[in-house]
Structure formats: C-alpha cells, structure tokens
Amino acid sequence: MSNLQKLHDFYLTTKPNVGKVQSASNLLIRLCKHFELDSPEEITPELYVKIPKAIDNYFSKDFHKAIQDKSIFAEMIGAFGPVQGWERALEVLLNDDDSNLRQFSFQSLENIAKQNPNLIIPYIEKYKDTDDLLMQTVAARIMSKIYSPENNELFITKIKKWSEEGSFDFLKILDENIKKCIKRHESFTEEESHVSYYEKLTMILKKRENEESQ
Incomplete structure (x- = not known):
C-alpha cells in the first residue's frame, strides 16, 4: 500500500x-x-x-x-x-x-483479525494486562469474536500461554465475552472445535478459582 x-x-x-x-x-x-x-x-x-x-x-x-x-x-x-x-x-x-x-x-481491527489473527494477536497481547480496563475489554471482545476452526490450535496455545503468564483478569473478561457470543448464537460458537476450545478456557479458570480458594 x-x-x-x-x-x-x-x-x-x-x-x-x-x-x-x-x-x-x-x-x-x-x-x-x-x-x-x-x-x-x-x-x-x-x-x-x-x-x-x-x-x-x-x-x-x-x-x-x-x-x-x-x-x-x-x-x-x-x-x-x-x-x-x-x-x-x-x-x-x-x-x-x-x-x-x-x-x-x-x-x-476486528474484521481483518478474522482473516489474519496472527496479525492482530500482538495487539491483543499488548493490551491483555493493561491498566486501561476499556482497552483490555476491547482486546477480549475482539478475541472472543474472531474464532474459526482453522485458528483453534493457535487460540488454545495462546490461552494456555496467557494463563502461565498470570493474565487471569483478561481470561475472565474473555470468558464473559464468549458467553455473550454463545447467547447470541454466533455461528462459530456451534463449531465442535469451539466447544472444545471454550471448555479448555473454563477449565483453566476453574483451576485458578480452586487455587485461590485454598
């Protein structure tokens, strides 16, 4: 360009x-x-x-x-x-x-993110732990809406990495936004691979919740 x-x-x-x-x-x-x-x-x-x-x-x-x-x-x-x-x-x-x-x-960046998530993931990672709650929320919202089966492995790798980095506040906001997508019956949420991806996210958050309660 x-x-x-x-x-x-x-x-x-x-x-x-x-x-x-x-x-x-x-x-x-x-x-x-x-x-x-x-x-x-x-x-x-x-x-x-x-x-x-x-x-x-x-x-x-x-x-x-x-x-x-x-x-x-x-x-x-x-x-x-x-x-x-x-x-x-x-x-x-x-x-x-x-x-x-x-x-x-x-x-x-949301539309281009659907086509090329690798291009946008660095921006999500930049803001996932920011003190700017609004930008953190936008990062989670974008992440929740750009899923596709082709990106399943990438997304699972990322949420595991982010949990290891301690980005649980972000993962909780991501969870909330995915729930909204499911409630709206977004077509991608009905993909079997998305169900598996979301289950892994909920397992990560449940494990964290159990650790905090001990």
Missing part, C-alpha cells in the same frame, strides 16, 4: 455507507491541503505517521471534527490491516488522548 489514495480505494471495496464514503473523500482533500500536495497519491509511507497530527492541526479549534476524521482514518487502516507502514499511524491513534478514539481504533 504505497500511498493514501490506495488505502482509500481499498477501503471503498469494503462497501462503507454513503456518509463514510463522503467522510473518507473529504479527509483526503483536507490532508492534501495540509501537506500542500496535489494528490493523495503523494501521501506516501514517510507521511503516514504524521497524519493523525495533521488532522489535529487542521481542526485545531474543533476537537470533535478532529476525532471524526481520525476515526474514519482508523477505520480505513482497520479495513486493510496494520501493515506496510500503516501500523505506525495506528500506533499513534491507539495512544490518542481521547479514550473513545483509542477504543474505536482498536475495535476497527
């Missing part, structure tokens, strides 16, 4: 609604003005990390509009994935002062 125009074009293939399409197009226009460039094709990798700050500067007197633009930018990155330089821009968004934007930026 060699420039912002290509990211925008890819985002359009995900069929966002009319309002988001307009917001994304307006964002490109504003960024070209800010960087004094003729085309978003000229907004190349060395500028990616500067985009969130550019949005803040453009809307220096309107915090809410800045958040709106950064949110659509986060959604564009989430659609493609945090790769090819976009991970640096995403990192800035994940550390934004606004907690709602941080959550939204993280949540935007």
Whole structure:
C-alpha cells in the first residue's frame, strides 16, 4: 500500500455507507491541503505517521471534527490491516488522548483479525494486562469474536500461554465475552472445535478459582 489514495480505494471495496464514503473523500482533500500536495497519491509511507497530527492541526479549534476524521482514518487502516507502514499511524491513534478514539481504533481491527489473527494477536497481547480496563475489554471482545476452526490450535496455545503468564483478569473478561457470543448464537460458537476450545478456557479458570480458594 504505497500511498493514501490506495488505502482509500481499498477501503471503498469494503462497501462503507454513503456518509463514510463522503467522510473518507473529504479527509483526503483536507490532508492534501495540509501537506500542500496535489494528490493523495503523494501521501506516501514517510507521511503516514504524521497524519493523525495533521488532522489535529487542521481542526485545531474543533476537537470533535478532529476525532471524526481520525476515526474514519482508523477505520480505513482497520479495513486493510496494520501493515506496510500503516501500523505506525495506528500506533499513534491507539495512544490518542481521547479514550473513545483509542477504543474505536482498536475495535476497527476486528474484521481483518478474522482473516489474519496472527496479525492482530500482538495487539491483543499488548493490551491483555493493561491498566486501561476499556482497552483490555476491547482486546477480549475482539478475541472472543474472531474464532474459526482453522485458528483453534493457535487460540488454545495462546490461552494456555496467557494463563502461565498470570493474565487471569483478561481470561475472565474473555470468558464473559464468549458467553455473550454463545447467547447470541454466533455461528462459530456451534463449531465442535469451539466447544472444545471454550471448555479448555473454563477449565483453566476453574483451576485458578480452586487455587485461590485454598
């Protein structure tokens, strides 16, 4: 993904609604003005990390509009994935002062996570033990919703590893979110392999509960 125009074009293939399409197009226009460039094709990798700050500067007197633009930018990155330089821009968004934007930026990775969990697991591991309960909850929510039989072995390996690391607060939140998926009758929860995976998680938590009660 060699420039912002290509990211925008890819985002359009995900069929966002009319309002988001307009917001994304307006964002490109504003960024070209800010960087004094003729085309978003000229907004190349060395500028990616500067985009969130550019949005803040453009809307220096309107915090809410800045958040709106950064949110659509986060959604564009989430659609493609945090790769090819976009991970640096995403990192800035994940550390934004606004907690709602941080959550939204993280949540935007959910769809790509279903296709490529190995790409997103590092972000889940980054936030599984954070003091930021909201980000920890988003990490658990994403983890609970991206299961597939192909990822069964990976997910079982991860929950075992995380239990060994003492990440039980996170695993409890993960358990709560999986229960919600089951209650909603999410199709993946009816897979035999998911039942086995969830049983292993509950066994880990039950063992921990027994250890704490002794």
